[in-house]
Amino acid sequence: MRHDHLIDTKQLSRQDIEDVLDRAAEIDADPAAFGDRHAGKLLGLLFYEPSTRTKMSFETSIKRLGGDIVDMGSVESSSVKKGESLADTTRVIEGYADALVLRHPSQGAAKMVSEFVDVPLLNAGDGAGHHPTQTLLDLYTIRENAGLDDLTIGIMGDLKYGRTVHSLAHALTNFDTRQHFISPGSLKLPRSVRYDLHEAGANVREHTDIEDVLPNLDVLYVTRIQRERFPDENEYRAVAGDYRIDLETLEGARDDLTIMHPLPRVDEIAPEVDETDHAKYFEQAHNGIPVRMALLDSMLEDQ
Amino acid sequence: MSDHELRVSKIRNGTVIDHIRAGQALNVLAILGIDGSDGEEVSVGMNVPSDRMGRKDIVKVEGKELSQNEVDVLSLIAPDASINIIREYEVAEKHRLERPEYVVGILSCPNSNCISTEDEPVDSKFEVLSDGVRCEYCETIIRDDLAAHISVK
Numbered sequence: 219m220r221h222d223h224l225i226d227t228k229q230l231s232r233q234d235i236e237d238v239l240d241r242a243a244e245i246d247a248d249p250a251a252f253g254d255r256h257a258g259k260l261l262g263l264l265f266y267e268p269s270t271r272t273k274m275s276f277e278t279s280i281k282r283l284g285g286d287i288v289d290m291g292s293v294e295s296s297s298v299k300k301g302e303s304l305a306d307t308t309r310v311i312e313g314y315a316d317a318l319v320l321r322h323p324s325q326g327a328a329k330m331v332s333e334f335v336d337v338p339l340l341n342a343g344d345g346a347g348h349h350p351t352q353t354l355l356d357l358y359t360i361r362e363n364a365g366l367d368d369l370t371i372g373i374m375g376d377l378k379y380g381r382t383v384h385s386l387a388h389a390l391t392n393f394d395t396r397q398h399f400i401s402p403g404s405l406k407l408p409r410s411v412r413y414d415l416h417e418a419g420a421n422v423r424e425h426t427d428i429e430d431v432l433p434n435l436d437v438l439y440v441t442r443i444q445r446e447r448f449p450d451e452n453e454y455r456a457v458a459g460d461y462r463i464d465l466e467t468l469e470g471a472r473d474d475l476t477i478m479h480p481l482p483r484v485d486e487i488a489p490e491v492d493e494t495d496h497a498k499y500f501e502q503a504h505n506g507i508p509v510r511m512a513l514l515d516s517m518l519e520d521q
Numbered sequence: 522m523s524d525h526e527l528r529v530s531k532i533r534n535g536t537v538i539d540h541i542r543a544g545q546a547l548n549v550l551a552i553l554g555i556d557g558s559d560g561e562e563v564s565v566g567m568n569v570p571s572d573r574m575g576r577k578d579i580v581k582v583e584g585k586e587l588s589q590n591e592v593d594v595l596s597l598i599a600p601d602a603s604i605n606i607i608r609e610y611e612v613a614e615k616h617r618l619e620r621p622e623y624v625v626g627i628l629s630c631p632n633s634n635c636i637s638t639e640d641e642p643v644d645s646k647f648e649v650l651s652d653g654v655r656c657e658y659c660e661t662i663i664r665d666d667l668a669a670h671i672s673v674k
Contacts, residue, residue, distance in 0.1 A: 326660075410662050
């Protein structure tokens with residue numbers, strides 16, 4: 219991949235994506251062969267909001283490549299508490315590390331930091347904006363289970379604030395896909411994402427009812443509808459119940475439907491679904507390691 | 522200059538911004554940071570008849586030439602406007618506005634969760650679309666009432 223920073227998936231071509239996924243497949247096949255590729259390299263972790271999977275998978279990935287981490291730690295214990303700007307903090311830490319990973323609650327944070335630092339920067343989530351490394355592991359999982367062309371995918375849940383959805387929708391425009399977005403009216407895709415999809419000529423439909431589209435899907439990507447988005451608890455409950463996947467819902471699905479979720483889930487996928495062949499979300503989470511190893515390997519090889 | 526412009530007042534050296542969409546003159550003054558407190562000599566015509574536009578506004582500012590940033594934002598809220606540079610009571614230069622690719626440091630992002638609204642050392646930056654503008658950081662698109670998002674310094 220020729221980019222110095224990974225801020226969003228709009229910057230990725232089909233070739234860029236395939237290069238990362240191919241390298242991830244190589245790593246998956248023989249992880250030991252990559253064990254000392256980046257001995258001595260340090261990855262700077264700047265997580266301004268809590269994260270379990272993303273942070274741990276970056277830590278694991280760099281260590282499996284022979285490198286190590288320098289971790290800013292929690293915001294409460296850092297100089298951020300003294301009022302230091304994000305721009306200043308990252309300019310200091312780039313002097314300690316060979317690449318940086320940033321998770322921040324504000325949209326556009328990674329884009330801004332990319333204007334200040336020279337070492338490769340990976341956006342690990344910026345508010346309701348983007349989450350490109352999640353998308354790469356999502357695509358890896360989709361490719362393994364359903365292929366990436368002639369694909370009908372349903373993306374369901376909180377489409378307005380769901381950064382994983384925004385990144386995935388952009389990336390899928392590189393492939394021959396039909397994207398069906400399923401959400402309550404108040405959580406539809408934001409105007410900016412619709413604008414980009416329209417500009418890209420994407421094949422997109424929007425729905426409020428999963429049953430309208432479920433029988434046609436190769437992949438169903440489910441995201442959490444966040445309770446805090448609703449001013450009224452009853453309103454949340456009414457909506458959330460309509461976007462829950464259980465065995466009864468799946469009676470209308472194809473046998474080879476792949477169900478994914480970026481996790482954590484709350485109750486949008488019933489535990490009974492875990493035991494079916496549809497459930498790929500834990501496999502999806504595990505794919506974070508080879509995919510992030512591939513990404514780091516690519517970005518660090520010229521450092 | 523037309524009779525209507527003369528009716529407002531004639532300036533010796535400065536700028537006449539003509540063919541502003543009716544009702545936008547005060548927003549134009551806001552962009553220019555002119556509120557009269559520094560003793561600026563300003564003439565404003567609002568809702569004056571126009572052959573081309575039906576009704577239009579005109580702003581005349583004595584002793585002031587517009588910066589490129591000011592012209593860029595004017596092009597968003599007053600795309601039909603023309604700028605006349607006046608020297609010794611004559612129109613020395615006449616420019617039509619051209620929409621820029623980006624406007625920097627003039628509009629503020631309406632998304633309170635956008636990094637550009639926080640205490641960081643960056644200016645706001647908006648890409649100019651065919652029918653609005655888009656924040657370069659959080660990608661929020663503004664299509665209506667751009668003038669409401671002008672951050673006057």
